[in-house]
Amino acid sequence: MRRAALLMAAGALTFASACQQPAFAAEKVVEAPAAARKASEGKGLKTAIFAGGCFWGVEAVFSHTKGVTSAVSGYHGGTKRQADYSLVSSGVTDHVEAVKVTYDPSVVRYDELLRIFFSVVIDPTLKNRQGPDRGAHYNAELIPLSAEQRTVARSYLAQLRKSGKWDAPIVTSVEPARTFYAAETYHQDFAAKNPRHGYILRWDAPKVAALKRLYPALYRAEFRRN
Template structure:
């Protein structure tokens, strides 16, 4: 019980304590991946309407709890050219981890996805978001992370994205596939602010970090299981995309 409690601690707790490093080393010696609770894959229908493909890359901004896992999932989706962890929903002055993680801003931890619409559509990204990346029935929290900064929210860049997202949420609610209402908000994007460098590519660079092992690596497994044709074994990393 102690081991399960420790590896499910919130991201803020793990980052904010000196003991985190020692705890990580101890847990790694126990092979935590083998002892974690299994997360079932959750298949949902695709949206009935989707965006039309164009010749240019486009942006999608999703918030669904800790951005480490959301970023990690979309870095493994074919057609995604970049996925950046950051903040949306608040002002530039509060777009920093210390303020956001303390619940002292209007921001949500979000991920800006740059994708090629000829390879993956906005609707397909939404399907991954709602089936793999997070649980859309959890209001203002995801797993061990609690607070409005971990809310489920889609920041749309135009009216087409807004219509697709709102229609899809209504369709998912109508099916009652989750057993509970979808609480995901749909908002117009005002701005996206990239997070600090140490948050970028965190899942890929730290696959044995206890929080990642317990909360996020099962999402990668589920992505591969549910969307094998869309799964990219080599993730697109932020530093690589910049180069």
């Protein structure tokens, strides 16, 4: 795993210096097109799951998105016994790092969340990796939690594949929903709690900045804490 190793000591976290990580090219921001198929989800809060590499950055972006009421980092795809950071990060489980996003569709629709996700969170041409992180647990996946979300997700992926916005084939997939397990407490609101952490500065702060630049009407300066 490329992300700085997590070390527990006296109830606090100590991190290896980000400067010790290998150098990687900066992630490219590609503004995805607005969805042709708009989500129609009715009234009330809705929930969807997004897997997009390290969950710190996925959570950070959606926590700065208007209409999102909760963004919880966790694990999706494996068993309850496997839902442990040391196991997941070793690559021996069936889990991907994921974020469960609860949102108000009267403020931000599911298709708008998809557009943000593909524009500033992930590179949809990458399989089993994002940014500096490698392994199947960093695969980018859409996990809809309703029939409407599933229809919109599939329609949007088909639209993106025809858009010509990316130089390589889009490999992000729509996956069936399984049990989502919240990650350990120290992973929640990680970017807000550790704004000067090397990984956050290098990989995740630019994603939040891109959200603000590309979608100012949906950007919220205040971090939505869980």
